[in-house]
Amino acid sequence: MGTAVSRGLAWSARYGGVLLGAGVFLGVLVPPLARLFHPIIAPSIMGLMTLVLLRVDIPAAIGHLRRPGRLAVIVGFHALVCPVIAWAVVEALRLDAGIAAGVVIFATGCAATSGAAFARMVGLDPELSLIATLVTTILVPLTAPPMVYALIGVDLAISLQSFAGRLGLVVGLPLLLSMALRRAIGAERLAPHGPAVDGAVVWLVIIYGVGVMDGLATRLLDDPWWVVQALTAAVIADFGLNLVSTLALAPFGWREAASAGMLSGNRNMALYLAVLPAAADPRLALFFALCQFPLFLSPFLLRPIYRRMGLSPALGAD
Numbered sequence: 452m453g454t455a456v457s458r459g460l461a462w463s464a465r466y467g468g469v470l471l472g473a474g475v476f477l478g479v480l481v482p483p484l485a486r487l488f489h490p491i492i493a494p495s496i497m498g499l500m501t502l503v504l505l506r507v508d509i510p511a512a513i514g515h516l517r518r519p520g521r522l523a524v525i526v527g528f529h530a531l532v533c534p535v536i537a538w539a540v541v542e543a544l545r546l547d548a549g550i551a552a553g554v555v556i557f558a559t560g561c562a563a564t565s566g567a568a569f570a571r572m573v574g575l576d577p578e579l580s581l582i583a584t585l586v587t588t589i590l591v592p593l594t595a596p597p598m599v600y601a602l603i604g605v606d607l608a609i610s611l612q613s614f615a616g617r618l619g620l621v622v623g624l625p626l627l628l629s630m631a632l633r634r635a636i637g638a639e640r641l642a643p644h645g646p647a648v649d650g651a652v653v654w655l656v657i658i659y660g661v662g663v664m665d666g667l668a669t670r671l672l673d674d675p676w677w678v679v680q681a682l683t684a685a686v687i688a689d690f691g692l693n694l695v696s697t698l699a700l701a702p703f704g705w706r707e708a709a710s711a712g713m714l715s716g717n718r719n720m721a722l723y724l725a726v727l728p729a730a731a732d733p734r735l736a737l738f739f740a741l742c743q744f745p746l747f748l749s750p751f752l753l754r755p756i757y758r759r760m761g762l763s764p765a766l767g768a769d
Contacts, residue, residue, distance in 0.1 A: 460650030475747035478664020488662035553738030560718035
């Protein structure tokens with residue numbers, strides 16, 4: 452049975468992009484499932500980060516830390532340059548105020564927790580993705596509020612104290628758990644189970660994605676035309692920031708640039724859903740939920756592109 456489960460999880464990892472692409476629609480198409488998974492969003496994120504940390508190549512991660520200048524440029528572009536680019540574009544296009552604000556706030560977010568898992572899924576650099584994700588997550592309460600206020604005048608009430616507690620649960624506890632598991636299992640015994648761990652990551656991401664769609668089906672019917680516009684903007688923002696970041700950071704090498712680009716496109720909106728001020732446009736929460744669609748579809752849509760660039764192995768080859 453254990454072997455069957457392990458093979459099933461390994462299969463899930465191999466076809467993770469397809470599963471994520473299909474799974475993102477489950478929460479909308481099956482509302483009871485979204486209600487069922489909504490209460491376990493936080494545990495699924497903790498489990499996801501634990502497994503991601505369990506799979507990290509420590510020497511490779513240390514190698515990235517030994518190049519602090521490159522890391523600083525990647526993080527700086529992600530946290531400071533991308534919001535300005537997003538603001539300039541929405542100003543030029545004169546988008547609906549709610550959509551424009553959503554795009555700018557989206558561009559100030561930290562990298563999605565699933566960043567390293569997605570990077571491994573499509574053949575990019577999971578260690579660079581993990582480190583950049585952790586750094587942007589730690590810095591977001593310091594960088595995002597002033598950027599958002601300066602660009603669009605919205606006050607993001609991110610409490611450093613509450614954020615520190617959230618960071619401890621999402622990063623600190625998983626780090627301790629992964630270290631304990633590494634010590635208890637041992638690197639040699641853990642290595643053969645890598646594909647199964649990656650498959651478990653896929654299912655935890657799907658659980659999270661379905662859970663955050665709770666209530667979305669009802670809201671989609673309130674103003675479907677606005678939803679179409681907002682979803683289009685979310686897709687363009689995700690893949691647009693990915694492309695711009697990849698091209699801007701290409702001097703670091705295409706694999707590193709593509710890894711950083713994917714992080715720039717896939718942002719963590721769960722934090723903002725928790726701290727939006729009461730006076731904020733209520734459609735912002737809907738926009739952030741819609742941002743999950745391009746995020747979940749990105750491995751499926753981008754892997755063929757990375758494969759053509761020689762950055763990702765063919766499906767089934769890994």
